[in-house]
Amino acid sequence: MPVTQTAAQTVTLSRSNRAVPALLALILGAGLIFTAGFAWPSALHNATHDTRHALGLPCH
Amino acid sequence: MFRTILFSAFGAGLAVCLLVTLVQTVTTEPLILHAEEFEGGGHDHAAAAPHDHDAAAAATDASVVAHDHGDGSEWAPADGAQRIAFTALANLVVGIGASLILLALMVLRGAGIDARRGVLWGGAAFVAVALLPALGLPPELPGTPAADLLDRQLWWLGTALASGAGIALIAFGGHWAVKVAGLVLLVAPHAIGAPQPPSHDVAYPGALAGEFVIASLVVSGVLWTLAGASVGWLYQRLSRTT
Numbered sequence: 625m626p627v628t629q630t631a632a633q634t635v636t637l638s639r640s641n642r643a644v645p646a647l648l649a650l651i652l653g654a655g656l657i658f659t660a661g662f663a664w665p666s667a668l669h670n671a672t673h674d675t676r677h678a679l680g681l682p683c684h
Numbered sequence: 685m686f687r688t689i690l691f692s693a694f695g696a697g698l699a700v701c702l703l704v705t706l707v708q709t710v711t712t713e714p715l716i717l718h719a720e721e722f723e724g725g726g727h728d729h730a731a732a733a734p735h736d737h738d739a740a741a742a743a744t745d746a747s748v749v750a751h752d753h754g755d756g757s758e759w760a761p762a763d764g765a766q767r768i769a770f771t772a773l774a775n776l777v778v779g780i781g782a783s784l785i786l787l788a789l790m791v792l793r794g795a796g797i798d799a800r801r802g803v804l805w806g807g808a809a810f811v812a813v814a815l816l817p818a819l820g821l822p823p824e825l826p827g828t829p830a831a832d833l834l835d836r837q838l839w840w841l842g843t844a845l846a847s848g849a850g851i852a853l854i855a856f857g858g859h860w861a862v863k864v865a866g867l868v869l870l871v872a873p874h875a876i877g878a879p880q881p882p883s884h885d886v887a888y889p890g891a892l893a894g895e896f897v898i899a900s901l902v903v904s905g906v907l908w909t910l911a912g913a914s915v916g917w918l919y920q921r922l923s924r925t926t
Contacts, residue, residue, distance in 0.1 A: 639794070641685070642685060642791050642792070642794070643792065645685045645686035645689055645791070646689070646787075646788040646789075646791040646792045647788070647792075648686060649686070649689045649690070649693070649784045649785075649787060649788035649791070650784070650785060650788035650789070650792075652781075652784055653693070653780070653781040653782070653783070653784025653785035653788060654781070654785060655781070656777050656778070656780055656781030656784065657777075657778060657781035657782065657785070659777060660774045660777040660778045660781065661778060662837055662841075664833075666758040666759070667758065667759045667760075670758065670759060670760035670761065671760075671761055671770040671773070671774065672770070672771075672774035672777075673760075673771075673826075674708070674712070674713060674716055674767070674771040674774075675708075675771055675774035675775055675778060676774075677712065677716055677823065677824065677825065677826065677900070678708050678711075678712040678713070678716075678823075678899075678900055678903045679778070679814070679823075679900065679903060679904050679907070680814060680817065680818050680821070680822070680823030680824075680897075680900045680901070680904060681840065682821060682830070682833060682836035682837045682840050683824065683826075683833075684826070684830065684833060
């Protein structure tokens with residue numbers, strides 16, 4: 625059934641098409657949260673100190 | 685599509701930054717500053733050896749290994765405008781990050797994306813990364829004795845991930861066994877247990893701790909629900925026009 629096959633391919637394609645940007649966004653977002661909320665360098669910790677405390681993230 | 689995701693998350697992050705900074709200024713920030721007054725007699729964040737935890741540890745007679753801010757030479761923003769500016773910047777980074785994560789998950793899920801769905805995802809994220817981790821590691825004011833930092837960060841991350849996965853399994857799982865597995869994931873981190881502080885003696889008046897936990901949860905709730913609502917709304921609008 626060529627028609628069904630094409631439809632199935634379209635669905636697969638659109639799923640993988642959106643998976644790549646979504647996964648990139650997920651990694652970027654996690655990186656930002658890690659930098660602001662978890663990273664250890666002292667200057668970074670001091671700059672983000674109040675936000676870490678306010679969000680209940682482990683600090684110090 | 686990635687551009688639309690980025691623009692939506694940046695816009696939502698900006699909204700989060702504005703509102704969360706405002707909410708922090710009237711809720712958590714006064715409590716943090718108040719608690720710091722008891723940390724070795726300095727209100728001055730920059731001068732007091734990036735708030736002096738050694739003095740706090742000595743005052744509470746607690747062997748707080750993780751309270752290591754180095755010597756006084758480490759850079760820290762000066763109290764006042766500079767400190768508020770860096771807090772706002774941190775809120776912007778967290779806001780964009782939270783919006784990116786929520787939007788990425790909504791895109792991966794593949795159902796429609798709008799403000800209403802966004803707020804639901806944001807609410808679920810709040811439970812996963814703020815409410816449930818707070819059961820083991822309650823939000824802490826400066827000057828609170830605590831276990832090793834890395835141990836706490838690992839427990840926190842593990843709990844947030846397990847809780848998020850657990851909620852997703854319960855919400856989207858078809859079979860009852862999948863939902864039960866989700867429930868197990870929600871409970872497991874607490875059965876394992878969070879790293880415990882060496883003592884519960886604090887440098888500041890203890891009643892502040894309770895106020896701070898509630899204030900912190902309110903801030904987290906505002907952050908995640910606003911991030912979800914605004915990133916869902918923006919993505920729906922932007923993807924319609926592109």
